[in-house]
Amino acid sequence: MARLGSWIEPFPEGVYVRPADAWVDPSRPKPKALITHGHADHARGGHGEVWATPETLAIMTTRYGEQPGRPAAYGESIGLGDVEVSFIPAGHVLGSAQILLEYRGERVIVSGDYKRRPDPTCPPFVVTPCDIFISEATFGLPVFRHPDTGSEIDRLLHRLRAEPGRCVLVGAYALGKAQRVIMELRGRGYDEPIYIHGALERLCLLYEELGVPLGELRLATGVAKAELADKIILCPPGALNDRWSRRLPDPITAMASGWMRIRQRARQRNVELPLVISDHADWDELTQTIREVAPKEVWITHGREDALMHWCQLHQIKARELNLVGYEDEDD
Ligand SMILES: [Zn+2]
Numbered sequence: 001m002a003r004l005g006s007w008i009e010p011f012p013e014g015v016y017v018r019p020a021d022a023w024v025d026p027s028r029p030k031p032k033a034l035i036t037h038g039h040a041d042h043a044r045g046g047h048g049e050v051w052a053t054p055e056t057l058a059i060m061t062t063r064y065g066e067q068p069g070r071p072a073a074y075g076e077s078i079g080l081g082d083v084e085v086s087f088i089p090a091g092h093v094l095g096s097a098q099i100l101l102e103y104r105g106e107r108v109i110v111s112g113d114y115k116r117r118p119d120p121t122c123p124p125f126v127v128t129p130c131d132i133f134i135s136e137a138t139f140g141l142p143v144f145r146h147p148d149t150g151s152e153i154d155r156l157l158h159r160l161r162a163e164p165g166r167c168v169l170v171g172a173y174a175l176g177k178a179q180r181v182i183m184e185l186r187g188r189g190y191d192e193p194i195y196i197h198g199a200l201e202r203l204c205l206l207y208e209e210l211g212v213p214l215g216e217l218r219l220a221t222g223v224a225k226a227e228l229a230d231k232i233i234l235c236p237p238g239a240l241n242d243r244w245s246r247r248l249p250d251p252i253t254a255m256a257s258g259w260m261r262i263r264q265r266a267r268q269r270n271v272e273l274p275l276v277i278s279d280h281a282d283w284d285e286l287t288q289t290i291r292e293v294a295p296k297e298v299w300i301t302h303g304r305e306d307a308l309m310h311w312c313q314l315h316q317i318k319a320r321e322l323n324l325v326g327y328e329d330e331d332d
């Protein structure tokens with residue numbers, strides 16, 4: 001009998017599914033691509049056919065223009081060659097999916113990026129049994145334990161109220177993190193207008209169109225300094241320290257990212273108020289997920305593979321490291 005999963009071939013540029021002649025999240029243009037979610041390191045432009053959830057296709061269209069899209073709703077099953085393909089919620093960002101591949105009685109899941117804690121902007125991760133679970137490991141070290149999201153949001157609100165006259169400027173990735181921070185604020189009862197950098201506008205509008213209500217948003221550009229006092233402003237991380245932020249009223253600089261666990265990362269970006277809010281599984285979520293999915297083998301992709309490999313070995317789960325390239329943290 002052939003080795004388990006011998007029909008799945010990892011290449012540096014992505015995972016190739018031979019009997020479907022298709023690639024998962026390829027980093028280079030391919031004739032047929034299956035895309036887990038819209039972050040730029042997973043979803044690139046220029047493919048011949050793009051199989052993804054309707055939300056992911058809408059995100060890709062917003063970012064790259066019209067796509068040769070083949071929409072697949074969660075739970076729908078598609079035949080590609082002799083492979084049955086289905087998309088299962090991954091709880092990472094709007095439209096994000098684990099991709100289940102079934103071929104000759106074997107079930108392989110490519111997780112894409114995922115998390116297990118609740119996110120008001122997308123449906124939660126669904127545990128699905130399989131033989132091989134190909135997992136990300138962005139925060140695959142025991143030091144990474146993300147705190148409760150609500151308490152991070154409370155720290156933000158507390159700081160805003162404690163320093164009248166100032167504003168809080170939150171650096172957040174344009175896809176997923178920004179909208180989640182907004183929804184978490186709304187969930188904590190914050191119903192003031194939230195100001196956004198122009199670079200966040202298109203994706204916020206798209207989230208609203210796709211049924212995620214973000215409340216009143218205003219563009220921060222061109223607004224008088226006095227109006228922005230005591231307000232929350234969101235911008236992409238790159239704008240935190242650039243010219244754009246200099247005309248804000250004495251901003252308290254914050255950043256929402258799993259990396260804010262690391263003091264040095266916060267210092268590098270001159271972040272005064274680090275908020276540990278991540279769209280990736282932390283160490284406990286990674287190991288909990290592997291336990292629950294209970295695959296015969298775990299293949300580990302981008303991130304810190306070593307510790308998770310070791311954990312799998314300790315728990316008698318066969319593990320293998322895939323050396324994919326080109327996955328950066330656009331989306332932590
Ligand atoms: Zn990723």
Ligand SMILES: [Zn+2]
Binds near residue numbers: 037
């Ligand atoms: Zn991602």
